Amino acid sequence: MKIELAENYGFCFGVKRAIKIAEENVNAATYGPLIHNSKEIARLDKDFKVGLVEDFKTFKAGDKAIVRTHGIVKEELRALKESGINVVDATCPFVTKPQEIAQEMSEAGYSVVIFGDEAHPEIKGVKSYATHGAVVVTSVDELEDLKLHEHIALIAQTTRKVEDYMDIANYLIPRYKEVRVFNTICNATFENQDAVRKLSKRADVMVIIGGKNSSNTKQLFNISYENCKDSYHIEDENELDMNWFANKQLCGISAGASTPDWIIQNVVNTIEKSIN
Ligand code: F3S
Numbered sequence: 001m002k003i004e005l006a007e008n009y010g011f012c013f014g015v016k017r018a019i020k021i022a023e024e025n026v027n028a029a030t031y032g033p034l035i036h037n038s039k040e041i042a043r044l045d046k047d048f049k050v051g052l053v054e055d056f057k058t059f060k061a062g063d064k065a066i067v068r069t070h071g072i073v074k075e076e077l078r079a080l081k082e083s084g085i086n087v088v089d090a091t092c093p094f095v096t097k098p099q100e101i102a103q104e105m106s107e108a109g110y111s112v113v114i115f116g117d118e119a120h121p122e123i124k125g126v127k128s129y130a131t132h133g134a135v136v137v138t139s140v141d142e143l144e145d146l147k148l149h150e151h152i153a154l155i156a157q158t159t160r161k162v163e164d165y166m167d168i169a170n171y172l173i174p175r176y177k178e179v180r181v182f183n184t185i186c187n188a189t190f191e192n193q194d195a196v197r198k199l200s201k202r203a204d205v206m207v208i209i210g211g212k213n214s215s216n217t218k219q220l221f222n223i224s225y226e227n228c229k230d231s232y233h234i235e236d237e238n239e240l241d242m243n244w245f246a247n248k249q250l251c252g253i254s255a256g257a258s259t260p261d262w263i264i265q266n267v268v269n270t271i272e273k274s275i276n
Helices: 013-022 038-049 074-082 091-105 121-129 162-175 187-202 215-227 260-276
Strands: 001-003 029-031 051-053 065-066 084-089 113-114 134-137 151-156 178-181 206-211 231-234 250-253
Touching: 001 260, 013 038, 013 065, 013 091, 038 051, 074 084, 074 121, 084 231, 091 113, 091 121, 091 151, 113 121, 113 162, 121 134, 151 162, 162 178, 187 206, 187 215, 187 250, 206 215, 206 260, 215 250, 250 260
Parallel strands: 001 250, 029 051, 029 065, 065 084, 113 134, 113 151, 151 178, 206 231, 206 250
Antiparallel strands: none
8 A cells, every 4th residue: 555645734834833932932831722733732841841721810920821823812812911921922824814804894894704613712813803793604504694784704714615615705795785705714724625635536545634623634634535435534643543554555644734743754654564
């Protein structure tokens, strides 16, 4: 069996940037997980003494708080700064952008519609910037009974599939006077998705590596599964089952934007060892 890595996979620009910021700020703590990968978070704790704080009230004046890649709620950011905490912002610039759009469009009187997962930290953050509120939807069905202004600003979670976002835009455009559709889907996601789509069409087994709570890894898995029913989402090599590879010719591998190279390499090495 041949093993082939997708053309684009793994760490994106925003995650690389956040990890560099964390490594440069020893003895700090991130507010919420810096990225959606518990193993990398444990490494930062062990090697750089960068801990994890889940409740922002735990921070004391003088502490150093690193804001997670997905960003945080506007009021919490203000509260941290006002409490004398040294805030180091590792929010990905591609997440800061939709936050700014939400604020600007809301203040300009637009109904802000966000296509994404309401429970996801990124969306909680983006929503909090819409001064007059925003609605969050995951499908066209949820738009049917909504009362919106004639002027709409549409924003997507950075990790959403373009095709699904277009469905939302296509529903709104003929029904409202003005619909401003902002392309807030990040390129890294798009490139990783495109690469997994191509590879999963050729492979007869696919392994997608990433945190079980990582939205972009789940999207990669869904795309892979559409083309290859033998697709598996694992967090690391310990979850591999070698039966998956019996009588297979090509094993494709991809990884979410918050999956470090060392975990990907461990998976590849374990599969290689077992097939040889
Ligand atoms: Fe940023 Fe895109 Fe990565 S939004 S954190 S560069 S997946």
